[in-house]
Amino acid sequence: VTSRGVALTMSLLVALCASVAANSASTPTVAEIVAASGKEEWRALDPARTLYLQLPAGRVTIELVPEFAPLHAANILKLVADHYFDGLAVIRVQDNFVAQWGDTDDNKPRPLGGAREKLPAEYVTGYDPAAPFTRLPDLDGYAPQTGFFNSIPAARDPGSRAQWLAHCYGALGVARGNDPESGNGSSLYVVIGQAPRQLDRNIAVVGHVWQGMELLASLPRGSGALGFHENVAQHVPIASLRRAADVPEAERTPLEVLRSESRSFARLLDARRNRRDDWMKFSPGFVDVCNVPIPVRRRDPV
């Protein structure tokens, strides 16, 4: 956290950058790592598994990750294809926890159409030990292994060959009741605070928000229990939830993500773990899987 004078004054910033560049022992900044990266180190989001959540303040871009919860991802895509979410709302914003959207009327719930009411509990999935996983060497209290699957924070238990997406900031999860099979994707939440890793292996995490987190995280908090809004006037309307592939190409947000298996991602992890520069006085030598700012950017027109 820099003081405002340092951060805002461009001449000072330039001087700082020069000073960092001159110091060969300095770790690069995220911006420097991105600037030095090759085009092949990025992957474009696949429109077939990318969702656009349209809030009054703008678009939230979400990637589904069917590899971790295939039936949930398929059910969500079915609901999205049916325009199930259009006209529903963000019904819950609990500070330092989640923003959640879904049906707004308990008494007269919207029909799920062709989507399923119940789904098997896809809280973890099996994996092939040879499958791609950018593992962190750093210890973690919530899981035997942590790392990244296609640049998304994830965790593994080699003993049971289970893997799951970690509840980090931006994780998309499927709300459920006590019945482990009661989650069906008609109510979804995004983590907007400190990673609630205690939910890992308890709920299906099925995606990751790549753009527009600030639109969810800055919503007014609900005043009811668990952050639910107490009256309909507080609901934040969802204009639409669409698959990118179903949106005209000119209206898409073409994002690309730095690949977790790339050399630049390894540089990023090292810089987070062992940051050395003129500001940093003590380097932790450690990074938490939820504490890596994953580079995402608008793709250049082809």
Next chain:
Amino acid sequence: VTSRGVALTMSLLVALCASVAANSASTPTVAEIVAASGKEEWRALDPARTLYLQLPAGRVTIELVPEFAPLHAANILKLVADHYFDGLAVIRVQDNFVAQWGDTDDNKPRPLGGAREKLPAEYVTGYDPAAPFTRLPDLDGYAPQTGFFNSIPAARDPGSRAQWLAHCYGALGVARGNDPESGNGSSLYVVIGQAPRQLDRNIAVVGHVWQGMELLASLPRGSGALGFHENVAQHVPIASLRRAADVPEAERTPLEVLRSESRSFARLLDARRNRRDDWMKFSPGFVDVCNVPIPVRRRDPV
């Protein structure tokens, strides 16, 4: 994360509570732990070290912790006594990181009055091994030991006998430039996202927000570099920053915090670490120091 139907329907909630009460193997909820706690397990915030930050949306209640950065706490109290912050603004809101307030005009900075321009780097402080510290048994990647000092998340390094307040959600820190002595308390920040523990031991953390976090965390994000607001119109004005002791008693927010050395706090830690109830399918057997919801409530009138 419960589905809306379960969380909102009161009859279902009552049924759930009855079911939990009937299941002797269940861990208690935070509400149940609080309800069963004794009055002596709570400490009232001391008005001499409590600050009220007045934002347009309401009051943020902050406790200063001079034990960890005495010169910084004293300098902040001097600035507060001089009404230094009144009419200044929140100048930076960086998503998943910090909200920061301070001077709004680099060209004509407000004089610091009797407060000091520079302070020694109080990033860590020494400690007596016998001093009160509610230590967590859980491992932590950023520090040899973590726990709570007067219910506030903290960390220790027994090797160097250093202790510091951990950068968890709600931590109050002192912004600084590259010069380690350039922080003076005239620009302060609060953590509003995933705990940036990499800042631990790099900056003076001098307090904790006990009430009103949602007012800071839901502020619109700044569009400039590092979340700084790019023009003055985006600044969120600070009406005042006052010491509770300087506010008429009837206008104070009399809060009390569950003592970290209490039996009820130990129950809380156990329930977070080993949660068992009808919703939870997998208990982590672990809790991160930044992942404990610390009970705070309005004190009953004496």
